[in-house]
Amino acid sequence: MLHRSLGHSGLDVSVIALGSWQTYERIPREQGAAVLNEARAAGIDFLEVARYNDMTGTAPIPTGYSEVVFGEVFRASDYGRDEVTIAGKLWWEFWPEQDAAQELDASLERTGLDHLDFIYSDPPPAELPLEEVVAQIGALLAAGRARAWGIVNWQADRLAEAGRIARAQGVPTPCAAQLPYSLVSRDWVEGQAMVDALQACEASVVASYTLAGGILTGKYADGAAQGRMAGELGDERWRPARAAAQALRERAAELGATPAQLALAFALSNPDTATVLCGATRPEQVADNAAAADLLARLDTHQIARLRGIGA
Template structure:
């Protein structure tokens, strides 16, 4: 099993195209289970666990649980130099999602707290978890730039930002000789998304404008919810057994039935799982793209990691995209 890696500006080592999602670590999974899963990922060549200051805060007694268990794992394994330490801050408090936490003091406090919990000397890639359009981009760049100057972080990116704000940030940074955004995180998968059923108005779903921006600039893109909660694997299991399948409202669109059939055909031709096709759909791009995967056991993770060197050609991507995103 090998995992393809791709570079990210400002970071000393390339990143695995399959990134382990940190939401279940320390929350759905206890410490022993979490460490076992991370061992499995690292042994396969993976080197980024996607976490955030807020992961665990919705579970009583589990505040910051994901960062804490990742920090314990790196410390006990002595593998800090092999892992890319990355986390996200600036998320609103869960009880007041309409109140921004993106002023300089909030950002610094979150970064300093993450460093302590991750037991790291520096964060390789620090993400602002949300945006606040009432705060000028220049102010946010200044807050992040000072974290770089003070040695808390090496580089920074954004998560759930709209395309115009990303473009403005990198334009201003270029004009002023400041560090650019190193990467962007957005909600993206092979499955079409029924945005009318997206409950959190602060998340950003990849659209054509954002895709074109990444394709034109080469800005690395990280796709979260990259397997659409296992949608296509569930569809395949239902088709194999002849059982009826009802897609959840979030993914209940005719286009997903068509994408399923195309993905199933490609999977059969390549001798791989349909989930592996769905992940390869993300990272088989001409610009650096990465798929963040959730897993709660080694069998799930092994299937995802099996996609780590599978590349789809432009023809396969065009069939899956149905003209939406392919170049």
């Protein structure tokens, strides 16, 4: 598995990362462990865990059960803790009653992990000064509770501001920005303001939502597939993704690849991208996604240009 540097952090991570959003609590534990084992076999060593509210109506706690289950399936997998980079998130949802250190403590307790390697910050509430956000995260880094930090879905001006504040405080700048990035959603990553902010912070992109909710895999093409986007395909805003999915199917057939692999290869073709975050509920999905790295390696300049033309 190809690895790239996660910004200036000194962390080298696999170019395919495995997320946990709405995943492990919805499938049997042994299936979750099988997914992780397939990721390990494929060379994926960047995992993400996140606390979110229960959406199944069956969890024993209203929020954070996702972390509990992640910890269970991780311990049941073949991964050793020291062979994988695990990222978590600060949501600031219970601030000011709960600061960053307390939120991290609660996440570690639920997962059963003794530390996280990387911390993302969700956009903080408007009443929480960015100076305080940076200071609290800086204290976690100084205490050795994580090695580096990044942001999730911040606008470019806020990322640039965080970088300026971090330098003024003597805190490491955010080294990664997790942002939606796909053939049909490029502006957030490729816009000049974000390019400049990333460069100023010496940060990389962690590409998310690269398959446009699964539409770009082509699984909805015949209208038979079930999934979270099945009821939304008639919405006009998804028309570009539907059209791109058809073009991807045609190009994938020519290359002996899958549409999903091509869609992931697009995100990886951007040198600012360190890794692409994927979800999977079956081991076969992990293997298919992991093959995107090999696909990218065999695409020449002309083929990449043709790929970038889809959905442009």
